[in-house]
Amino acid sequence: MTTTNRILLGVNIDHVATLRQARGTRYPDPVKAALDAEQAGADGITVHLREDRRHIQERDVLLLKDVLQTRMNFEMGVTEAMLAFAERLRPAHVCLVPETRQELTTEGGLDVARQQARIQAAVQRLSAVGSEVSLFIDADPRQIDSAHAVGAPAIELHTGRYADAHTPAEAAAEWQRIADGVAQGAQWGLVVNAGHGLNYHNVEAIAAIPGVNELNIGHALVAHALFVGFPAAVAQMKALITAAAQRR
Ligand SMILES: CC(=O)[C@@H](O)[C@H](O)COP(=O)(O)O
Numbered sequence: 001m002t003t004t005n006r007i008l009l010g011v012n013i014d015h016v017a018t019l020r021q022a023r024g025t026r027y028p029d030p031v032k033a034a035l036d037a038e039q040a041g042a043d044g045i046t047v048h049l050r051e052d053r054r055h056i057q058e059r060d061v062l063l064l065k066d067v068l069q070t071r072m073n074f075e076m077g078v079t080e081a082m083l084a085f086a087e088r089l090r091p092a093h094v095c096l097v098p099e100t101r102q103e104l105t106t107e108g109g110l111d112v113a114r115q116q117a118r119i120q121a122a123v124q125r126l127s128a129v130g131s132e133v134s135l136f137i138d139a140d141p142r143q144i145d146s147a148h149a150v151g152a153p154a155i156e157l158h159t160g161r162y163a164d165a166h167t168p169a170e171a172a173a174e175w176q177r178i179a180d181g182v183a184q185g186a187q188w189g190l191v192v193n194a195g196h197g198l199n200y201h202n203v204e205a206i207a208a209i210p211g212v213n214e215l216n217i218g219h220a221l222v223a224h225a226l227f228v229g230f231p232a233a234v235a236q237m238k239a240l241i242t243a244a245a246q247r248r
């Protein structure tokens with residue numbers, strides 16, 4: 001496995017939009033948050049255009065496409081409408097995620113193993129317009145093998161179960177599952193990212209896993225920004241993960 005001490009921070013701005021949508025106002029603007037995040041050290045900006053449009057809107061994505069100086073990581077469900085939208089948008093990265101309307105948040109990874117043909121077709125369509133396609137999956141050996149089999153160049157391992165662990169033993173077991181998943185993905189030559197539920201208290205152990213390329217972090221960062229401001233929240237997270245990655 002080729003390892004590097006460098007780790008990237010993808011800042012997810014969905015929940016800036018959540019606050020705006022709660023009142024139907026023009027503020028706070030996720031586009032401003034994205035620009036502030038870039039200035040504070042974000043390596044990329046992640047947005048999830050959900051089918052129910054509960055937070056990010058098309059308007060946000062189109063504006064971001066024009067103004068971002070880093071790169072957009074566009075999260076989307078695997079539907080014909082979203083595929084057609086992404087083909088027109090041509091983001092630098094697309095992350096395919098599972099989506100259901102009732103869920104509070106993305107509760108698990110994409111089941112690539114059970115829908116290989118459908119995911120492979122999506123990977124091919126998005127790769128054809130120049131996007132690097134990543135699959136948001138659980139750190140499950142079968143799903144990682146399937147991600148490789150369908151031709152995805154990248155995966156993002158779902159860290160939600162690690163973040164939600166109730167005991168240190170449970171967290172350690174989930175951490176090990178993720179570390180094993182990173183090693184397996186790297187053996188296949190995949191770019192391995194991780195994210196979901198990461199915060200200022202639990203992120204360092206994940207950032208210290210050799211081979212992790214990028215962490216996508218949103219909810220905790222936006223929450224912290226309420227108290228310290230968006231640039232400081234991003235800078236603190238970037239410093240934390242950069243220092244942790246030095247310990248690899
Ligand atoms: C796919 C993922 O983990 C994040 O984008 C997350 O979905 C943030 O948005 P929600 O909280 O709406 O799930």
Ligand SMILES: NCC(=O)COP(=O)(O)O
Pocket residue numbers: 012046156194195196197198216217218219220
């Ligand atoms: N893909 C995970 C992501 O973008 C951010 O998830 P969260 O930090 O908002 O839970």
